[in-house]
Amino acid sequence: MKKxxxxxxxxxxxxxxxxxxxxxxKCVDALNVHGHATDVVGLxxxxxxxxxxxxxxxxxxxxxxxxxxxGYDLVYVHHPLQGLIAISPAILARRQPYVLNFHGDDxxxxxxxxxxxxxxxxxxxxTATAVLVPSAHFKQLFDHHFGNDGLSAKxxxxxxxxxxxxxxxxxxxxxxxxxxxxxxxxRLVEGKGWRDFIAVAAxxxxxxxxxxxTIAGTGPDAALIAQExxxxxxxxxxxxxxxxxxxxxxALFRAHRYFIFPTRFNESLxxxxxxxxxxxxxxxxxxxxASSEYLATGINGFRISLNGFAEDAARRxxxxxxxxxxxxxxxxxxxxxxxxxxxxRIVMSHxxxxxxx
Numbered sequence: 001m002k003k004x005x006x007x008x009x010x011x012x013x014x015x016x017x018x019x020x021x022x023x024x025x026k027c028v029d030a031l032n033v034h035g036h037a038t039d040v041v042g043l044x045x046x047x048x049x050x051x052x053x054x055x056x057x058x059x060x061x062x063x064x065x066x067x068x069x070x071g072y073d074l075v076y077v078h079h080p081l082q083g084l085i086a087i088s089p090a091i092l093a094r095r096q097p098y099v100l101n102f103h104g105d106d107x108x109x110x111x112x113x114x115x116x117x118x119x120x121x122x123x124x125x126x127t128a129t130a131v132l133v134p135s136a137h138f139k140q141l142f143d144h145h146f147g148n149d150g151l152s153a154k155x156x157x158x159x160x161x162x163x164x165x166x167x168x169x170x171x172x173x174x175x176x177x178x179x180x181x182x183x184x185x186x187r188l189v190e191g192k193g194w195r196d197f198i199a200v201a202a203x204x205x206x207x208x209x210x211x212x213x214t215i216a217g218t219g220p221d222a223a224l225i226a227q228e229x230x231x232x233x234x235x236x237x238x239x240x241x242x243x244x245x246x247x248x249x250x251a252l253f254r255a256h257r258y259f260i261f262p263t264r265f266n267e268s269l270x271x272x273x274x275x276x277x278x279x280x281x282x283x284x285x286x287x288x289x290a291s292s293e294y295l296a297t298g299i300n301g302f303r304i305s306l307n308g309f310a311e312d313a314a315r316r317x318x319x320x321x322x323x324x325x326x327x328x329x330x331x332x333x334x335x336x337x338x339x340x341x342x343x344x345r346i347v348m349s350h351x352x353x354x355x356x357x
Contacts, residue, residue: 003073003355004036004038004039004070004071004072004073005031005036005037005039005073005074005075005076006040006063006075007024007028007031007039007040007041008075008076008077008087009021009040009077009078009079009083010042010079010083011024011042011043012024012025012044013025013042014044014045021078023078023158023159024042026344027078027101027159027348027351030351030352034351034352043055043059056086060085063087064087064090065090067087068094074098074355075087075097075098075099076098077101078101078103079101079102079103080100080101080102080124081117081118084124085120085121088121098128099129099130099132099355100124100125100132101131102132102133102142102153103134104134104266104267104268104269105265107133107138107141108145122146125146130154130354132153132155132156132354133156134155134157134268135155135289135293136155137293138153139154139155154354157269158269158271159271159348160343160344160345160347160348161271161274161278161339161344162246162344164250165275165278166278166343166345172254172279172336173254174280174329175257175280175281175328176257176328178254178256178257180208180211180321181211181212181213181256181258182201182204182211182212182214182257182258183213183214183216183252183256183259183281184197184213184214184216184217184259184260184261185217185243185259185276186217186272187217188219188220188221188225189221190221191263191265192261192263192265193262193263193264193309194221194225195228196262196309196313197215197260197262198215198225198229198234198238199309199310200313201213201238202234202310203310204317204318205237207314208318211237212237212238213234213237213239214238214240214252214256215238215239215240216242216243216252217242217243218242218243218244222240225240226240250279253276253278253281254279256281257281257328258281258282258317259276259281259283260284260313261273261286262286262304262309262313263285263286264286265288266288266289267290267291268290270285271342273285273294273295273301274338275339277294277300277301277338278335278340278343280333281332282301282302283295284301284304284317285302286303286304286305286306287304294339294341298331299334301331301335
């Protein structure tokens, strides 16, 4: 049955920042494709605290008003920690059915403010029509902390990997045509592991001076990274570049044989790993819980402990470089097959069914 759905999110794209909250926009598009009538109350990125507060108040007033007078069959709330604070008056007043979509660490916030917010809204978690989480790991967390006999979280894999990576007219090149190359692509902040990547590169460079490395992304640590590249004597073999679009990212993945992601965060799923795998990269990732759902060490990539990450990753890459070509090709092919299960078109096709109780 087709529904009238109000989508509420404190992150949503705008003309100024079209990538901010793009996952939510893709969910709206998927619901529209399946014939549901959707309205959106979204909050665009704000440039300063002085603008954030009035923008959030306006967002809350509009969302509550829509819920009270809109006659919606369902309210679909992204980033529930912030969203529920805004809309709880209308949810309570109208006894409105609602679905919560957690994106990862917003399920169990690490900051004091986040934990205080959660104390205020956690009871709404248990009375939702459905709860969506990005991976089996976060399903276990939700079910343990908030689930009951009547409610268990459902897995919605972060929206999936963009269909751009699966274009049959432009399949990935053979891994062996890319040469000895390794890529780090992420937001350039300390916790994503750029220091570990540089350490891996330094070790490989000692044994294989012909290897080339790329760090791609944007973020506050860009200047620090440039300094560290020079300090490690890697300026001639390592490039630092921006990466701000799916098309740019895909081209970068397809130009490199290895992708290295030593993140120190408890990633919700790390779609960047799956994008690399879809592109035929041999992926070496930190062993965070959700990575075990798609990475099998030595089969379609590698999960590596952060304790001694640089040494282990460098050792594995050098061993692969010394192995027969078919060994590398087999890992890359299996990585592509695994990533195929996470294609956006496939993942998004399940969204309408997931919104039901």
